[in-house]
Amino acid sequence: MTFYELVKRNRSYRGFDQQRRISREELEELVDCARITPSAANRQPLRYDLVWEPAETAGVQSLTKWAAALPERHLPDPGKEAAAFIVILQETEWVQNAASCQIDVGIAAQTLLLAAVEKGLGGLMIGNFNREGLTELRGYPEHLVPQLVIALGKPAEKIELTEVPSDGSTKYYRDEQDIHYVPKRGLKDVIWEREP
Numbered sequence: 406m407t408f409y410e411l412v413k414r415n416r417s418y419r420g421f422d423q424q425r426r427i428s429r430e431e432l433e434e435l436v437d438c439a440r441i442t443p444s445a446a447n448r449q450p451l452r453y454d455l456v457w458e459p460a461e462t463a464g465v466q467s468l469t470k471w472a473a474a475l476p477e478r479h480l481p482d483p484g485k486e487a488a489a490f491i492v493i494l495q496e497t498e499w500v501q502n503a504a505s506c507q508i509d510v511g512i513a514a515q516t517l518l519l520a521a522v523e524k525g526l527g528g529l530m531i532g533n534f535n536r537e538g539l540t541e542l543r544g545y546p547e548h549l550v551p552q553l554v555i556a557l558g559k560p561a562e563k564i565e566l567t568e569v570p571s572d573g574s575t576k577y578y579r580d581e582q583d584i585h586y587v588p589k590r591g592l593k594d595v596i597w598e599r600e601p
């Protein structure tokens with residue numbers, strides 16, 4: 406698989422094959438990739454909570470909101486929940502300023518997901534989650550602040566990238582077969598050219 410194919414396959418999946426469980430060791434391999442990525446001033450403010458036991462994933466799942474743009478779908482469908490989660494935490498004993506670690510969070514999240522796709526898995530970044538509820542459920546001490554939740558599993562969804570339509574909408578949508586379409590801006594649209 407070329408790097409472009411890897412990036413293209415790394416979509417936001419919101420339905421997973423429950424038969425494929427994910428072990429703690431597999432999650433550790435993903436975090437091992439994330440921990441060697443760039444970090445502002447090399448402060449490395451992040452820690453990772455690994456959730457893979459079915460009894461524990463259900464609790465995390467219930468505190469996350471998927472596909473807010475498709476409220477009628479109530480994703481994930483029952484039986485297609487994530488097999489595992491990685492919660493990216495800010496260790497405030499290392500770095501206090503939340504804003505300064507946001508880019509690190511993004512780099513770590515994308516790296517985790519690319520590593521997952523390389524293993525035949527896939528996932529979803531989730532910023533829309535119940536922070537207080539997750540902190541209580543997982544027992545995070547005050548110095549650990551959850552910043553982003555990553556859902557993981559073997560994808561059980563078909564996703565297609567499409568062009569942004571003429572009305573400019575970037576909203577994702579599904580058809581009758583439940584194929585998920587994600588409009589992406591074209592190369593010419595995203596490269597800024599100076600006026601001649």
Ligand SMILES: Cc1cc2nc3c(=O)[nH]c(=O)nc-3n(C[C@H](O)[C@H](O)[C@H](O)COP(=O)(O)O)c2cc1C
Nearest residue numbers: 415416417470471472473530531532533534577587
């Ligand atoms: C920082 C961040 C937070 C996100 N939070 C959520 C979320 O809470 N729930 C969700 O269903 N999708 C979430 N997404 C996924 C986006 O909706 C998704 O990236 C977008 O629809 C484009 O699809 P693609 O990732 O397949 O390109 C998030 C993505 C990013 C980058």
